[in-house]
Ligand SMILES: [Ca+2]
């Protein structure tokens with residue numbers, strides 16, 4: 001039977017397609033709790049005839065899946081190296097009441113993994129009428145054409161942290177709270193993220209502080225404070241660059257994404273910094289969309305230019 005099905009599906013789909021299975025798991029009757037027992041179960045099976053995104057004639061595909069309109073909860077498969085016909089066989093579960101299913105949509109996006117650049121969006125599949133397939137056993141594979149993706153905004157993730165400045169003590173506390181939806185840097189479909197904050201003055205990195213490393217996650221929680229000593233008279237002249245990094249035991253750690261805080265930073269970075277200065281001694285918390293490293297690095301001189309030392313001293317004898 002399975003052999004017959006395979007043949008059939010291959011002959012009818014000679015274009016880029018995604019294959020998945022779906023069923024709905026109901027809570028047992030008379031069960032009193034209303035949450036957690038009703039789940040849409042989606043098994044991502046495989047993709048067929050993907051376009052080549054890499055110079056070697058292949059792609060490194062993986063699939064992200066959302067149950068729209070909720071974009072916060074996201075799953076993704078492992079990355080499959082050098083293939084245009086990946087077999088995923090991974091199952092994901094979304095807690096959703098049956099009564100809401102008609103208003104939800106499954107959103108699959110297929111990406112090409114690249115370690116050193118933005119992941120290319122290969123294409124997307126959006127499925128509604130989820131009730132149609134909710135009765136079966138979930139064993140019936142469903143095929144959908146993958147609609148070619150257009151250049152999407154870099155999806156690097158978001159970082160949540162608070163800034164608190166004590167003018168008298170001359171102390172800046174950056175509390176890294178958590179990050180969500182980080183870009184996967186490893187073939188496992190996850191990263192090993194840690195956060196590095198650098199204090200910058202006149203294009204020079206003066207001090208840096210790091211959080212611990214969280215292994216194998218795209219949604220790490222830290223709640224860690226990074227403390228910098230900055231005398232009040234110098235606080236207007238410094239800026240803060242915050243980088244979310246992926247740790248690797250072999251090779252270099254890589255930047256996942258960055259954001260920059262300061263009086264001369266872009267929109268959200270400037271607003272957060274200004275709010276901190278306007279509210280001394282009070283932690284001000286914000287979410288920041290991470291941007292690519294190259295859009296931040298223009299603010300930092302890479303070469304240790306033999307220019308005169310910055311005349312601002314933010315060092316203190318007991319730090320680092
Ligand atoms: Ca690739």
Ligand SMILES: [Ca+2]
Nearest residue numbers: 186192247248
């Ligand atoms: Ca890693």
